[in-house]
Amino acid sequence: MENPVLKIDHLTVRYGKTCEYCRNGGELDKNTCPHCKTVWACNDVDVSLYEGEILGIVGESGSGKSTLMKSLYFDFDITAGEGYLKNFEDGKSDIFAQSLQQKKYIKNHIMGMVYQNPMLGLRMDYSSAGNIAEKLIAAGHRSYDGMNERVAELLDAVEILQSRKKEPPKNFSGGMQQRVQISKALANNPAILLLDEVTTGLDLSVQAKVLELIRKIRQEFHISIMLVSHDLAVIRMLADRTIVMLDGKIIEQGLTDQILDDPQMPYTQQLVHSLL
């Protein structure tokens, strides 16, 4: 059987001091301990992501989807768990146990992240080209011409006119900002792309452009993608497999069409039956 490009074991992120009750697996009120009010944002999550696949993540707000993504991108410190990347020390070293420098290396060379809120992923006052160049410089690029060429290539890939590369993203529409974020995330040819609600809030035609772009990226670069979305149509269209999260835990996972057409768990059935 093939090895995953990313393997996460027992990932736990919690906020609060915990008490004996919740530490020993006592029943939580959703994801919160009824005694000490500790929030278990991600609770013993196992995920495997394979080469070239798109893994969908669905679940209600507060279920831990974004916490999972941001933990993988080292935006949050995790409480417990281990993670292994095929492209980092042959998958033998726990990425969460690495030094700050090594984590930066992983962020700049192996992973790319696109946030739901472009303000988190872009410097709104820098030029769009500058935003992408920042990522290239972080990965060790120093040649001005080389970087210029790469920026042009990336902006072309996401269909942003070269004539607008010097404009800051704050001048752009939401869809264009997402596309600049995607080009920034792709700058150093990452093996893994984390997409957190990238189509939320975009009108249908812009959403279609972003979806087309994701499909193109997967086909051309053979990248593995983790895709969080509330839009089940987007998940059906793009994801090979899907995991369903509720209260910080994975409650169901399977082939995307199986999850959406034959959901097994009560929450997943509720979610699918709520579709318009």
Next chain:
Amino acid sequence: MEQILEIQGLAKQFFLHEQGREIKSCRDISFTLAKGGFIGIVGTSGAGKSTVLRCIYRTYLATQGSVVYDSLSYGKLDLVTADERQIIHLRKVEIGYVSQFLTIMPRTTAKQHVIDGALDAGFSYEESVVKAEEMLRYFRLSETLWDIYPNTFSGGEKLRLNLAHAMVKAPRLLLLDEPTASLDNNTKLLVKELLMKLKKEGTSMVGIFHDLEFMEGLCDQVYNISQGSFQKSREVS
């Protein structure tokens, strides 16, 4: 004769948690499909015909029974319990599923849709373009439609595009879920002719059809599924 598919005691029940109800969709389904054979399934609406196909394709998780498929990639494999990654691979290169409905990415032209099918199966872009054009011609989709978004296609055109998308990877097993349900007679005849051609070329198929006449000369065996029973109704020598 060598079998490509052996289904034994297949049953599917849906449990609806919110309503606290169990729906029995099909049970005791057993049949075998010979390599290059064509099995037709008939039955009234709601009898569980599509459920059988979807259990084979693993869109539905079978409650009981086995669906053993003789794959090129993994040898004999029970599709009910196979790993999801194996199923994804088989769907990309060995097993095709065609219905009357077209599911397509937004802003994707007809030709690109077929190219995507070939790319998924692992062909290079150049090879995929050549194969896609071959398939579109094979299924007689007018060249003027190739670069158009297919939302506006007629039912027959959508179906032929679906078939081209499924067949571009040359699947060994093709599952046909009422593909002709909404087609006029002329288009049905064209589809029948194309399916007969695929059969002659060695594709093994399981298909659901409402139209008994359509199945004449096409299916080797016809099974009738009705509440609680699954019986061979006809064998064509």
